[in-house]
Amino acid sequence: KNEVEQSPQNLTAQEGEFITINCSYSVGISALHWLQQHPGGGIVSLFMLSSGKKKHGRLIATINIQEKHSSLHITASHPRDSAVYICAVRGGNQFYFGTGTSLTVIP
Amino acid sequence: NAGVTQTPKFRVLKTGQSMTLLCAQDMNHEYMYWYRQDPGMGLRLIHYSVGEGTTAKGEVPDGYNVSRLKKQNFLLGLESAAPSQTSVYFCASSSLDRVVTFGSGTRLTVV
Numbered sequence: 001k002n003e004v005e006q007s008p009q010n011l012t013a014q015e016g017e018f019i020t021i022n023c024s025y026s027v028g029i030s031a032l033h034w035l036q037q038h039p040g041g042g043i044v045s046l047f048m049l050s051s052g053k054k055k056h057g058r059l060i061a062t063i064n065i066q067e068k069h070s071s072l073h074i075t076a077s078h079p080r081d082s083a084v085y086i087c088a089v090r091g092g093n094q095f096y097f098g099t100g101t102s103l104t105v106i107p
Numbered sequence: 108n109a110g111v112t113q114t115p116k117f118r119v120l121k122t123g124q125s126m127t128l129l130c131a132q133d134m135n136h137e138y139m140y141w142y143r144q145d146p147g148m149g150l151r152l153i154h155y156s157v158g159e160g161t162t163a164k165g166e167v168p169d170g171y172n173v174s175r176l177k178k179q180n181f182l183l184g185l186e187s188a189a190p191s192q193t194s195v196y197f198c199a200s201s202s203l204d205r206v207v208t209f210g211s212g213t214r215l216t217v218v
Binding site for chain 2: 030031033035041042043044045048050086088090093094095097098099100
């Protein structure tokens with residue numbers, strides 16, 4: 001069973017395109033995180049959300065608690081955005097992770 | 108400003124050998140976690156701790172043991188390594204207000 005489902009699994013975009021990654025979850029949560037992992041690299045937290053919307057530079061994250069759904073948007077995508085994006089939710093003392101969306105941005 | 112530090116970063120073990128992975132955090136976080144990451148499977152929880160002196164099993168605890176004798180350290184032990192334990196291991200810590208920070212990972216190969 002997967003408490004967190006992400007789509008798409010893989011995404012290829014041209015530089016400058018607007019990108020959306022979706023996350024749906026099935027457990028009660030206290031917070032949702034969007035994480036970024038570059039190839040062979042560590043994992044960095046981009047956003048922590050419990051409601052509404054957050055923006056950081058070209059990245060925007062939204063969450064709809066009633067629908068148990070979150071989206072990560074990247075505006076004006078750039079090759080340096082190429083990475084795996086992971087949705088994670090905090091339920092109780094644990095985190096539940098999606099399997100990630102692999103994004104490749106082509107110049 | 109180190110955050111979460113994992114040692115070692117790389118290790119090759121022979122089947123049956125033992126080793127300990129160290130995770131240290133300097134943010135005074137209550138919660139600490141050990142995950143393994145395998146291709147196509149995402150992050151899976153091995154063990155976690157909600158405070159000094161406490162540990163609990165996660166999704167895939169078999170073959171691993173942990174200890175949290177000090178709040179800032181969380182140790183992951185492999186008593187008798189198996190090839191199935193070849194993976195990338197990540198430690199993470201989290202505060203009571205849910206901020207989470209990951210270590211840079213340990214790439215372990217068991218031959």
